[in-house]
Amino acid sequence: MPKTRHTSETPATHWLRQQKIPFGEHPYDYIDHGGAREAARQLGIPLHQVAKTLIMEDEQARPLVVLMHGDREVSTKNLARQTGAKKITPCAPDTAQRHSGYQVGGTSPFATRKHMPVWVEASLLDYATVYLNGGRRGYLISVTPDILTGPLSAKAVSVALGAED
Template identity: 50%
Template sequence: MTDKDKLPMTLAIRELQKEGISFTSHLYPYEEKGGTAVSSKALGVPESIVIKTLIMESDDKSPLIVLMHGDMQVSTKQLARELGVKTISPCKPEVADRHSGYQVGGTSPFGTKKKMPVYMEKTILDLERIYINGGKRGYLISLDPHDVVKVLKPQLVQVGIKA
């Protein structure tokens, strides 16, 4: 195993270990702007079970995390309605990096720099296992989605639309 193949020790991994959560690590060749299409293909899994971590903000600039199936988009209008705010929009990459402590493309919902409310598409819980970022570009972890609920205590929402 070369240094390049060593598994990263990120804040996300530390948090999961501290919580006693079982997961499996998966490295893949990261592609700029490749997203879940690239990672799912590299790992040979359906894009719907690769969960993206999106850092968004409400109209008052309060940050929040949305966990969504890789093959779906977030209806920001529907999410804003559910949260009782005027608008929800994606953060600019540099703002997202500041809130999460991770680089866009390697954002994990675990071990974020700033504690933010987490909203999870409720159909993610229908999956047996999910793949989610481990806190570094080119690094996903797989785990039971119910363990995500245990650690992050997300509010379940139904805001996904087919991409």
């Protein structure tokens, strides 16, 4: 178990508290380009249970959020097909930061600067607990998946690329 550290409020945790949504806090030592893999390793949790928060945009530059397993990539072609877009591409880091209000590597799907539709890989919803970024680098939070489809209004899609566990 990681040692307990003081964690400061982020827009995401503020929003969760306002909504009276319970969540766990899981700080870890952020490492550049370590991503979900490094967070899972340090916290001793399965990488497949960690959700990456990705900011993408459609062909009209409308932003959207995608929550994907830490060990999978997004099929943008399948995502476009399932969301009714013609084309979806990842945002450049500065564009993602402008849309979300979070620094890349610390992006949370909660309390983003711009209201964006949220899409979640359907198989993430099978877990009792999902781990995702809490709004800053080196800080994951854990929630039940019903928070994603309920208060966050995420819609399920099946767009994961990568070998199955």
